[in-house]
Amino acid sequence: MKRKRYYIVRLAQSLITLWLILTLNFFLFRLLPGDPIRLLFSDPRIPLETLEGLRTQFGLDGTLWQQYGFYLLNTLKGELGTSFVYNTPVSKLLAERLVNTVILLFPATVLSILLGCVFGIVAAVRYGRASDFIALSLSQLLWATPAFWLGLLFMMFAGGLLPLSGMVTAGLSAPSLWERALDLGRHLLMPMITLTLVMLGQYAIVMRNSLLDVLTENYMLTAKAKGLNGLRRLFSHALPNAVLPVITLAAINLGLLIGGAIQTETVFTWPGVGRLVFEALLQRDYPVLQGAFLVISVCALLANLAADLLYSAVDPRVRA
């Protein structure tokens, strides 16, 4: 009963946070200097009446509160507006770019979790010995490395073999599915490896610490006394308990990362959400900025919520 109540409370809290996100979203971009109409139609020869007409067309007239009201209404309807620059509905644009970002992030995250766990497990199992030190230090080193720098290094030293920008080679004439997949893969390789390396440190450290905690618990001793061998103990008793913080971390990261891939996307000109935000910023494309921001925040919110609920589902001690 208590748990259900906890769920409801968390949900309600998330809704309040959601409202805060929407409000912050709206007002933040209105603060950007520079009239977007002026910027888009920067030809000084356009007469003022045309500009005013454009302003109405883009929904930028009316008082700030009026615009806020429309914004809330429209967002709840799912209407995110139309991009000033691309002249396509923001939702369509975001969907496209989000897919691109996920194509990059998903394999990178999966790989970094797997590798991170391997590092973490090795380090924990061989606690205090050389391999622990190496694995841990390597993880910490990778965690401290800026993603954009690593990307730059890759570009510099891996040049010649892989394409350096974009997601696909433009204008391939009637490529087969296999050719298209291969092309995508070649473009994907460097940015994905960059992201994987940068992210795995975190998972390794969390896995290690969590596993270390578990390994000293009483039930591990019991398992040993029962005569179960090392690997069995590890996989059937220790890991299932130790992996929980990792899952929580992964859930949170996945939510955050969608916005955080900006670095890698910029360096590799990957057409994802991160770069969309960056370029929309320079062009004062309000609708896109707001829409992207919203989507990213909501993703993070959901991920957080999921992580909290998941954790509480498994660990009855956690409440607030």
Next chain:
Amino acid sequence: MQRNRVFLTTCSLLAFLFLGLNPALASQADGILRIGWNQEPRTLNPMGYDTVQAGTIMRNCLYDTLITRDENMNPAPMLAKSWKASDEGLVWTFNLIDGATWHDGKPLTSADIAFTFQYIIDNQIGNYINYLKHVQSINAPDATTLVLTYKEPIASALDDLANIYIVAKHKWQNIKGEEAAAYDNQNPLGSGPFVFQKWRKNEYLSFKVNEGYWRKKPQLKQVIFTYFASRDPMVMSLQQGDIHVIPTELTPLATKVLAKEKKLKVVQTPNLYYRHICINSSTFGQGHPALRDARVRRALAMTVDKKRLAGLIHLGFARPGLSVVMDGTPFYYGDSIERYGFNPQGAKKLLDEAGWKDSDADGIRDRDGQPLEITLLVISRWPEEMRAAEMIRDWWKEIGIKLNLQSADGGTILAELFPDYKHDMYLWGFSGQPDPNFSVLIYLSNQRGKWNGAGYENPAYDALFEEQVRAVDPDKRRELIHKMQAIHYQDSPSIVLYYMTAIGAYRADQLAGFKENVTGGLISQLYPNGLIDVHFK
């Protein structure tokens, strides 16, 4: 162990597949040209475009003009195969070619051209109206003749016409005039050598060849403009062979590296493009009051060592600036005007004269308690110019001026500029044309709030402009333009830093047919034949 070997073999196989097969190699046989650039057009609307990149696309791919330019930037036939003017120069008769068609197959006749011009005049289309405002009437007596009657003889008439892209009557008659500037033009209908295919914004923009092009069908089958978010990957892609040509955005540093590559050929030509510091000279704005005094502005201009900047920041690829008409148009370029040069001592004297002295010995000049402290907005798009700005800051410190630097993107600068002229000065660039009209126009008082970012007002300058517009005699016109340049140089509403060079490079081992000596670069908005003869060897 057995498992390890299988694993290793799989890995190497995958690596081989991945790294070995390069889809881009296929393009050679297919006639697909891949071009790299750092900035995309914002729109492909001929009535409302505002970027050099859009102009490049219009000029080389999508549209034709009544008259065009040849390699020396002189008027050359295009849709008009010949023309003649009446004795007073008021009535121009153009004989058009026969058999031109639009990309949708419909014929292109004088009706389209007449429609385009009339549309521009009726709707005061900002992009073009300055070229047609002296036209009194437009007539198309038959499908291959066009007659333009001017109110008075205009010196730049022919070059002006070279700037107007002709649009299809059957498309644009359905687009209301008020909406023309903002029209998105997602499916451009042109008559040019290439047909619009696809545009994935900030990724690539592709065209396929116009099979029925009336002039000369290009040998390329497809042209793809690939966007790169930054320069380095673009250059590296050229080296790797992922793209074939970078037409104009190569940096001086990159040329040093690429010069060693045998496969590539580096080409440089003067560009009709300069970078300048535009000073808020307006009497009504919110800039620093000292800048309203021409003596102060001249002192600032005297304390910029343009030669050193061009040599260091641009490795000699840019040429020290002088006047607003560029050295790429040598006939009108005011090379002979009297220079004050790099003269900090003279600057100090001028500042003293203007009443700005350092009364409190803090190293900064002041007057009536106000220090001579100004802010320079440096456009963030060109990080190398921040270096130039830092050097200028040091030079101006020597003469007692405190310069604050601020990096700003285009949007922020425009916001400061219009309509209230809140800025002190900003560093940006300017793209001109072979005819000097536009270059001098931007300092007219009637352009304040429009093109006149300096807020400059000088009746003598304005009067000279009106005179040169009508000076049909080239020598007389040159004299007038020189006078205008001299006025601008002395009054210094802007400091022209350097004239830029267009640096491009292409795979000379695979391609031929690029025009390497045309002002503006390999593919530019000035000249229509950048792509027409390009072919794979």
Next chain:
Amino acid sequence: MKWFTSIFNVVKALNIKGLTGLILLTLLLLIAVFAPLLAPYDPRAMGEPEDILQPPGRDHFLGTDEVGRDVFSLILYGARISLLVGFAAAFLSIIIGTVIGLTAGYFGGWVDDLLMRLTDLFVVIPRLPLVLITVAVLGPSLLNTIVVIGILIWAGTARIIRVQTLSLKERQFVERARSLGARHLHIVRRHILPNVLPLVFANTVLIIATAIYLESTVSFLGLGDPTHISWGMILHYAFTNAAMVYGAYWYVLPPGVMIVLAVLSFTISGYALDEVLNPKLRRRI
């Protein structure tokens, strides 16, 4: 005197790794402080065209950049800004986070709920996009970068402080103080804060690491203050000025290495200090 002995005890309790981190950290601080003395050239002095992008050599230990500046001097001076922003932003965020965490934990009820919703907001909002946008709004200056980063990373601190405050609040000495009629501020200052501070301190070092990382990213993307040199800024110029095409490894490697070393040293020290100061939390480095 008491301070000195406590610090000394803490340092003694660190293991080798923690000690290394601390030494590295101190070295970086010394570099930052003494940069003007250590740097062979004025980092702003641009050279002649022949000096551009020279590889490491006799005259320039780490070569030159694209306007002839000495890279080694740039790196040394870069430490100042990178560390300054790191410290200042961390400091700001700690203050905000501690105040909010204390208030939420101590008062509980709707105050707690409201503040926690605010904290959630800042946890959930994508950091980098928010930093970029705010810097664009406020303009690229050192102060703005510090403020923006500080505002963005207080959430973690707030949560930790709040949990600790919640548990402390129920302790006996607090109950007693309240029954004696002590005012809230007094209780917080004398009873709660001293017990929360050790937690804050270890957390601080980690926050500094994050702040340094964020600053380098912001500068790299071109939104830092262009009139100051930081390691991220150096990389920004390297990236936008064809350093890679040139193969200028001396320009691209050192700034990144410094960022890694700085973040790493703060991280390791942070974990080590945490272990020493909060042995109950049983975290191992």
